[in-house]
Amino acid sequence: MPELPEVETVCRGLRTAMEGEVIVHVDQRRRDLRIPFPRRFAARLTGRRVATISRRAKYILAHLDDDSALLMHLGMSGRFAVIAYGEMGEPGRLRFPFGGPHEHVVFHMGNGARVTYTDPRRFGLMDLAGPGELDGHRLLVGLGPEPLGEDFSAASLNEALAGRRTSIKAALLDQRVVAGLGNIYVCEALFLARISPHREASSLAGASRPGRPLVRLFASVRDVLVAAIDAGGSTLRDHAATDGTLGYFQHSFMVYDREGTPCPRPGCGGTIRRAVQSGRSTFWCDRCQR
DNA sequence: AGCTCGACCTGCACGC
DNA sequence: TGCGTGCAGGTCGAGC
Numbered sequence: 001m002p003e004l005p006e007v008e009t010v011c012r013g014l015r016t017a018m019e020g021e022v023i024v025h026v027d028q029r030r031r032d033l034r035i036p037f038p039r040r041f042a043a044r045l046t047g048r049r050v051a052t053i054s055r056r057a058k059y060i061l062a063h064l065d066d067d068s069a070l071l072m073h074l075g076m077s078g079r080f081a082v083i084a085y086g087e088m089g090e091p092g093r094l095r096f097p098f099g100g101p102h103e104h105v106v107f108h109m110g111n112g113a114r115v116t117y118t119d120p121r122r123f124g125l126m127d128l129a130g131p132g133e134l135d136g137h138r139l140l141v142g143l144g145p146e147p148l149g150e151d152f153s154a155a156s157l158n159e160a161l162a163g164r165r166t167s168i169k170a171a172l173l174d175q176r177v178v179a180g181l182g183n184i185y186v187c188e189a190l191f192l193a194r195i196s197p198h199r200e201a202s203s204l205a206g207a208s209r210p211g212r213p214l215v216r217l218f219a220s221v222r223d224v225l226v227a228a229i230d231a232g233g234s235t236l237r238d239h240a241a242t243d244g245t246l247g248y249f250q251h252s253f254m255v256y257d258r259e260g261t262p263c264p265r266p267g268c269g270g271t272i273r274r275a276v277q278s279g280r281s282t283f284w285c286d287r288c289q290r
Numbered sequence: 291a292g293c294t295c296g297a298c299c300t301g302c303a304c305g306c
Numbered sequence: 307t308g309c310g311t312g313c314a315g316g317t318c319g320a321g322c
Binding site: 002003006034058073074075076077121123124125173175182183184185233234236237238256280281 | 313314315316317318
């Protein structure tokens with residue numbers, strides 16, 4: 001389901017339901033998702049208070065009161081729903097269904113809220129980091145800068161792309177270059193920056209003056225992510241906020257899933273194309289993206 | 291070391 | 307209707 005804006009939206013929902021609350025019970029219904037749950041997963045969480053919820057790349061991090069942490073990734077189809085105390089007893093008032101064969105984990109919070117994790121494809125994962133072990137966790141080491149953080153800049157992007165012979169599309173999907181982009185927002189950012197997804201990544205490196213492609217790309221990545229977060233992410237098949245609210249950034253797509261439609265850039269007159277790059281669909285305008 | 295590809299899963303939309 | 311095919315927002319390891 002999710003790229004950075006969708007994960008950020010989910011994070012904000014989990015914050016409301018979980019921060020400051022004790023995990024009183026964990027209902028773990030499988031032994032694995034994409035990877036096995038860690039040993040004693042439920043037991044290690046039970047009784048812990050959630051201090052804060054944060055996000056790193058597409059990982060949701062629940063920081064616990066003993067300085068351990070719960071790492072969660074939504075994969076392609078993962079979804080969280082929060083059922084507030086009281087809603088359970090009011091059938092028909094829920095804004096989304098819960099239960100079902102793909103509901104794999106339910107966290108029962110001290111305030112009575114239930115936080116459910118549903119993931120039909122099971123490409124998501126959950127893992128634990130012991131006290132003080134979150135920095136240096138194998139899933140987080142090697143991730144590139146947060147695109148909305150201070151470490152991401154035209155200069156850092158320039159450095160990350162230097163010497164890379166692969167396409168700029170593939171490079172931006174590489175979480176070591178910048179962390180949190182996925183197929184949709186890479187396509188959209190490249191369109192905004194008027195850069196062809198087929199262009200060799202290293203060809204963008206070099207002098208980074210205002211107006212240069214690399215600087216446009218840097219700004220476009222940030223702009224598209226900020227706009228998508230403001231819209232609550234994109235709802236394609238199943239993304240929703242934890243209260244069931246749908247994102248609406250999909251209505252703002254310029255190129256993603258718009259093969260054959262006219263290029264939305266005023267005066268361009270081109271047509272949106274689709275091609276497969278490293279196994280993923282790429283959408284772009286071959287007229288104004290160079 | 292960098293890159294490409296297949297594998298991991300289920301569900302859905304499509305064409306015959 | 308039913309069945310086969312291809313496709314889907316992500317990673318990761320194998321093999322070149």
